[in-house]
Amino acid sequence: MTGICAGRVAAVTGAGRGLGRAHALALAAEGARVVVNELPGASVGEARRVVEEIRERRGEAVVHSGDVSTDDGAATLVATALDAYGRLDTLVNNAGILRDRMLVNLGEDDWDAVVAVHLKGHFLPLRHAAAHWRAEHKAGRTPQARIVNTTSGAGLLGSVGQANYAAAKAGIVALTLVAAAELARYGVQANAVAPAARTRMTEHTFAATMAAPQHGFDAMAPANVSPLVVWLASAHSAGVTGQIFAAEAGRITIMEGWHPGPVTDKGDRWTPKEAGEAVRGLLAGARAPGVVYGAGGSGD
Structure with a gap:
C-alpha cells in the first residue's frame, strides 16, 4: 500500500474500539502494518474485527492479546510486531479506563486501576519499544521511530471527579517529555495528543455535544483525531518531538x-x-490558570 506510513509497522494499544480503532484503521489506510492490541477475553473479539476491517481494505494487521500494564503484556506487544513483520517503527499508546469518583470517595483500588492502565500502561510498552530501538541504533541501524502517547485535557487542567485519571494523564505528559529527551540519540521521537472525541469512556462527558452532525461533519468522531496521530507516527514528522497537542473536531492546538x-x-x-x-504582588501580574473541568459543580 502507498501512503505516508508505507513500509512502517505500528503497534496501537487499546485498539479494539474508540480512538484506538480509529488510529489503527487510519494508520493502515496510510500504508502501515498494524499490531492491534486489546486485553485478553471478550475485548480480543473487537481487536479481531479491526484486523478484519484492515484486511478487507487490503491492509496488513495482526492481533495482540495482552495487558500492556504488565511487563509480559508489554514485552509480547513488541515481540508480536517483530515476529509478524520483523520491525517496529511506531508505538501509539492509547489504552485507558475510567473509575470516576469525587476525591473523598475515591478508593485505593480505583486509584490503582486507573494509574496502572494509563500511566504504567504507557511506560511499559514505551520501555520495551525503546530498548529495541536502542539495540537497533547500537547495531548501526538507527530507526526513524515514533512514540505517540495519549494524554487528556484532564491531565493538563484537572477534572472534577477524576483525580485518578487526571493524575495519570498528567504523568503521561511528563513521561513524554522525558522520553523525547532521553531517546532522541537513538532516533526516537515522542509526542502526546490530548483528544476530545466520543468514545465509551467519554459518552457522559460529551453528552451535550453529541447532537446529530451538521453539514455532514461529526465533530466528536474519533476519526477526527487520527490524522494528527498518523502524521506524528510517520517519518514525515521528523524534528517534531517533546510536544503536546490537543485535537478536537477540526482543531489542532499546541499546548x-x-x-x-x-x-x-x-x-x-x-x-x-x-x-x-511578594506572592500577592506576583499573582497580580500572572496569567490566570485554566479552569478545572467541571469546577463549580457539586456532588458525591
Whole structure:
C-alpha cells in the first residue's frame, strides 16, 4: 500500500474500539502494518474485527492479546510486531479506563486501576519499544521511530471527579517529555495528543455535544483525531518531538505547558509575611490558570 506510513509497522494499544480503532484503521489506510492490541477475553473479539476491517481494505494487521500494564503484556506487544513483520517503527499508546469518583470517595483500588492502565500502561510498552530501538541504533541501524502517547485535557487542567485519571494523564505528559529527551540519540521521537472525541469512556462527558452532525461533519468522531496521530507516527514528522497537542473536531492546538511567569528575588531569606506580600504582588501580574473541568459543580 502507498501512503505516508508505507513500509512502517505500528503497534496501537487499546485498539479494539474508540480512538484506538480509529488510529489503527487510519494508520493502515496510510500504508502501515498494524499490531492491534486489546486485553485478553471478550475485548480480543473487537481487536479481531479491526484486523478484519484492515484486511478487507487490503491492509496488513495482526492481533495482540495482552495487558500492556504488565511487563509480559508489554514485552509480547513488541515481540508480536517483530515476529509478524520483523520491525517496529511506531508505538501509539492509547489504552485507558475510567473509575470516576469525587476525591473523598475515591478508593485505593480505583486509584490503582486507573494509574496502572494509563500511566504504567504507557511506560511499559514505551520501555520495551525503546530498548529495541536502542539495540537497533547500537547495531548501526538507527530507526526513524515514533512514540505517540495519549494524554487528556484532564491531565493538563484537572477534572472534577477524576483525580485518578487526571493524575495519570498528567504523568503521561511528563513521561513524554522525558522520553523525547532521553531517546532522541537513538532516533526516537515522542509526542502526546490530548483528544476530545466520543468514545465509551467519554459518552457522559460529551453528552451535550453529541447532537446529530451538521453539514455532514461529526465533530466528536474519533476519526477526527487520527490524522494528527498518523502524521506524528510517520517519518514525515521528523524534528517534531517533546510536544503536546490537543485535537478536537477540526482543531489542532499546541499546548505550551509550564513556563516561568512573574518572578521576584529579594537576594536574601524572606520572612513569612514578606513572602506572602511578594506572592500577592506576583499573582497580580500572572496569567490566570485554566479552569478545572467541571469546577463549580457539586456532588458525591
